[in-house]
Amino acid sequence: MTFNRPTYTLEEALKKAENYCAYQERCHQEVRQKLIEMRMIPEAIDHILGHLIAEGYLNEGRFTEQFVLGKFRHKGWGKNRLRQELKQRDISGLAIDRALREIDLEEYQATFHQWVEKLWRQSTGKPQANRLQKLKDGLRYRGWEPEWIYEALGDKMKS
Structure with a gap:
């Protein structure tokens, strides 16, 4: 059984990834997974991630800060849950600690x-x-x- 999934050129995938990141803050893992689902090859994924980081579409610190404040304020999560969820997204301990310190x-x-x-x-x-x-x-x-x-x-x- 074959699936009729579209294939993307590097330029198309890059544009799609930019739009994906512009819609809301994303972590590297989410974008990597999206590109895998688009059936991009590892070299293309690395190229696209590098471009997104260089152009400011993807920023681990910014994502972590918004994630922490959003989940804390809207779902009432404590620091242990926030840390656990961010670790599952492969966020660095330094970025997690920095974001958790932002909570008043x-x-x-x-x-x-x-x-x-x-x-x-x-x-x-x-x-x-x-x-x-x-x-x-x-x-x-x-x-x-x-x-x-x-x-x-x-x-x-x-x-």
Whole structure:
């Protein structure tokens, strides 16, 4: 069974990759995967990636910063989840650390406490042990620091 997928010249693939990166920030891995799906040969992929980097279409630091702030503000992810997701995208540790430092500590703490209250309210009416487990699981899933989670659990056990 053969698939009728289009083939691309180097110039066509380059233009398509530029548009792909111009639409939203991308990491190197996403662009490489897109080019593989376009059935480009490794030499062409390297050439296109080099061009995208040189022309400013692809920037790991910029991608990492936008990813961190976007996922933190819109999905409420903690630093552990953010780090894990970026590592899966082959982002360097230095870029990850730099982006995580951009999160305002007061905003980070406020977001954590909002999640604690939201998750706690969602489990109203259940036994306290179940509520505490749901709170712990929800916060861990979102990647919040274990010491913060246990402090929140302690506070909820007292109230």
